[in-house]
Amino acid sequence: MSKNLSTTNQAELTPLRELSAWVGSNPLLTQASTGNTSIKLEGVLWIKASGKWMADAIREDILIPVDLAEVRECVKHKVDPAARFTSASIETAMHAVLPHRVVLHVHCVNTIAWAVRQDARVQLEHQLDGLRWQWISYVPSGLPLAREIEKVLSVAVDTDVLVLGNHGLVIGGEDCSAVEALLSEVGRRLAIYPRQAYRPNYDALSEMTDSSGWALPDDEEVHALGTDAISGVVLSGGFLYPCQPIFSNSSTPEVFRPVACPNPRDQWESRFRTRPFLIIERYGVIVRRTITPAQRAMMSGLAQVVQRIGSSTPLRYLSEEEVANSSSTIASRYRELADASRYSSAR
Ligand SMILES: [Zn+2]
Structure with missing residues (x-):
């Protein structure tokens, strides 16, 4: 990667780091190294490094740069970019195929509680009515997921919310505040009150x-x-x-x-x-x-x-x-x- 990190880019990465740290410190949104964020800046995809915890986004450099065109070329040729850019997130392909400048993927517990239902799509149609959302049936992470997303986007270009079957949630937007606002809207609509359990012995x-x-x-x-x-x-x-x-x-x-x-x-x-x-x-x-x-x-x-x-x-x-x-x-x-x-x- 020869691209230098310009001052503008550095300033643009700060809101993403803040958003990542905030999301990463909420165990209802992400657990351990799961979940990932990215931003596309001047042909570079800044994406969470594999194995890093979003919660560490402020104190650690968890975002790494990869060439967006190269990643998209990989996907086009059915090569998983995570196999080529080995330190990048397992979901690099997904972030690259989404057209949004900022992309957030979380293992939100409320979303998952819906996404493991056999009737998830029908249920979510009620819950997310009016939002530009799409359902993706379960496919493994990486290239298979990215290709399914491409298919869905080809018929619903303006999608900015994806619910992934047996997996989680993806949100895209022009900037971090748009993504954060949409995340809280989806969160509000999908919120489920947890059952109270008996005290342990x-x-x-x-x-x-x-x-x-x-x-x-x-x-x-x-x-x-x-x-x-x-x-x-x-x-x-x-x-x-x-x-x-x-x-x-x-x-x-x-x-x-x-x-x-x-x-x-x-x-x-x-x-x-x-x-x-x-x-x-x-x-x-x-x-x-x-x-x-x-x-x-x-x-x-x-x-x-x-x-x-x-x-x-x-x-x-x-x-x-x-x-x-x-x-x-x-x-x-x-x-x-x-x-x-x-x-x-x-x-
Ligand atoms: Zn995931």
């Missing part, structure tokens, strides 16, 4: 975590995954979105199925030794002491999504093939980077 959980390799999660709301019966049913059905298999290092939803509270005399620690967390029916959740910040953030986001899904909601889980796909090369690269970054930082 701290006595029983503490007994398990005392002098063991396990600990209590620092986000108390994560316990809802165990204490809320409806959550248990929702989680048992399968993976709702790719971050679950990616961040849990598991290709089967088994790891998210609540288990009965083990008898302290049982060899439960060795039985569950490969698990990063344990969801205990009616009692709550315990996490391995070595759990990564990215995994913690994924758990918090999941609890928020699931508490927004009703017991009779028709759900569209990821198929085995989709899970296998998400655990492929791109996903493992995504996970490694996500874990490496912020590994030791406090939450």
Whole structure:
């Protein structure tokens, strides 16, 4: 990349950094290194670097420059630009095909709670009525997603809101304030009040975590995954979105199925030794002491999504093939980077 960062560009990047940091510090909008932002300036696409946390946008240089024409050329030739520009976001192709100057992609928990429904499109038609929005059925991140977006844009050119099935939300606009305004409008329309869960059984959980390799999660709301019966049913059905298999290092939803509270005399620690967390029916959740910040953030986001899904909601889980796909090369690269970054930082 030979383009120099002009003073104008530097000034233009500041609002995007601020927007990214604001979005990144809201766990209801983004978790760990998920989500990404970009701005197109003088033929350069400034995009979030892969594995970086949006929450760090002010104190760290999380935006990197890539040549927009080159990225678009890649997409045209069916090459994923994330494979060529390896430090750029996994969603670089998506940001490049969107015509908007500023693009924001988030794993907003309210949006996801709608986007995992079998009837998502019909439901969203009511919720987002009057906005220039489009629905994209689930496709893997990267090139496949970008190409689906291209198809939709070819018939609905003025689209500035995309809801991605089993994934999240994309918003485009002329500048950061337009994007922020649209994000809050969509957020207002898609807001769901989360179900209140029973209190965790701290006595029983503490007994398990005392002098063991396990600990209590620092986000108390994560316990809802165990204490809320409806959550248990929702989680048992399968993976709702790719971050679950990616961040849990598991290709089967088994790891998210609540288990009965083990008898302290049982060899439960060795039985569950490969698990990063344990969801205990009616009692709550315990996490391995070595759990990564990215995994913690994924758990918090999941609890928020699931508490927004009703017991009779028709759900569209990821198929085995989709899970296998998400655990492929791109996903493992995504996970490694996500874990490496912020590994030791406090939450
Ligand atoms: Zn995403």
